[in-house]
Amino acid sequence: MYRFDVRIGHAGFRVGSPWRHPIDTLRRLYAGYPPPEGGGATLTARIAPPRPLRRWLRPQAAIAGDHCLPDVVPMALRHALLALEMAMNMQVALGERRHLLIHAAAVERGGKALILPGESGSGKSTLAALLGEAGWRVLADEFVLIDLATLRVRPFPRPISLKNDAIVEMQARVADESRFGPLLTGTPKGALRHLRPKADAIARMDESAVPALILFPAFGFPSDSAGVSRSELFARLTEGSTNYIALGQRGFETMLRIVDTTPAARFAYPDSAAGLAIVDQFCSEIGL
Numbered sequence: 001m002y003r004f005d006v007r008i009g010h011a012g013f014r015v016g017s018p019w020r021h022p023i024d025t026l027r028r029l030y031a032g033y034p035p036p037e038g039g040g041a042t043l044t045a046r047i048a049p050p051r052p053l054r055r056w057l058r059p060q061a062a063i064a065g066d067h068c069l070p071d072v073v074p075m076a077l078r079h080a081l082l083a084l085e086m087a088m089n090m091q092v093a094l095g096e097r098r099h100l101l102i103h104a105a106a107v108e109r110g111g112k113a114l115i116l117p118g119e120s121g122s123g124k125s126t127l128a129a130l131l132g133e134a135g136w137r138v139l140a141d142e143f144v145l146i147d148l149a150t151l152r153v154r155p156f157p158r159p160i161s162l163k164n165d166a167i168v169e170m171q172a173r174v175a176d177e178s179r180f181g182p183l184l185t186g187t188p189k190g191a192l193r194h195l196r197p198k199a200d201a202i203a204r205m206d207e208s209a210v211p212a213l214i215l216f217p218a219f220g221f222p223s224d225s226a227g228v229s230r231s232e233l234f235a236r237l238t239e240g241s242t243n244y245i246a247l248g249q250r251g252f253e254t255m256l257r258i259v260d261t262t263p264a265a266r267f268a269y270p271d272s273a274a275g276l277a278i279v280d281q282f283c284s285e286i287g288l
Helices: 021-027 078-096 124-132 165-173 199-203 230-239 249-261 272-286
Strands: 002-008 011-017 044-049 062-066 097-110 114-119 135-140 141-147 160-163 185-188 190-195 212-221 224-227 264-271
Touching: 002 021, 011 021, 011 078, 021 078, 021 199, 044 078, 062 078, 078 141, 078 185, 078 190, 097 124, 097 249, 114 124, 124 135, 124 212, 124 272, 135 141, 135 199, 160 165, 165 190, 199 212, 212 230, 212 272, 230 249, 264 272
Parallel strands: 011 044, 114 212, 212 264
Antiparallel strands: 002 011, 044 062, 097 114, 097 135, 097 141, 160 190, 185 190, 224 264
């Protein structure tokens, strides 16, 4: 079993595979990330053939680890990097109990965090990547971690998952090709390529931030924006949290405090330039 250990924010991962190439690819994608503190990983993720022959004959990668959902469909070995990333996501989604998880991207500036929740295709990852190249620090792409006591956003700066047209756009903006992972085609979401955050985001991944603004993006529509009521914000955030129910009373109280203290809005935008302009306008209005 080939293995790669890495720390991302507070989490230490041990990632394994019987195939060497996916681990080597993962190691290149996470270049510059530190090892787990004290050398001990807290989460284990791995991929493996669902049956012995599938290691060589039409090889497939099944997702596994400390936590796993039943009946997860194996992936073709050519998508092994995606399978490893999904295995790492699964460990956090199913095992995290020290923070409230929100399905969102997040960036930071001046100690304040902008949180971008949304479903796949909403543009949250692309906006986070664009902002990360424009003076903001990337805090998270897939999961935003909220401290249960302080409400601060704990950095979890995984490589950003870019899809389809966003890949070409970011390749034109990022000169350092080594920050990109391999191009994966034919995935369930089309073409996919990961972008490693800037070195500053990795070096400062122990520096938390105060939630200052929550914006729900919707890509591919004429420019528009509207406020979000407290009840709608509560419903949308809880719907997008993988551990809200598991946290019980602590999750409810933390979510209620976020809703009570953090302004929120939703906006639609037709392209990246319009999206960034709307984000800048919202941020200027609250001094972010």
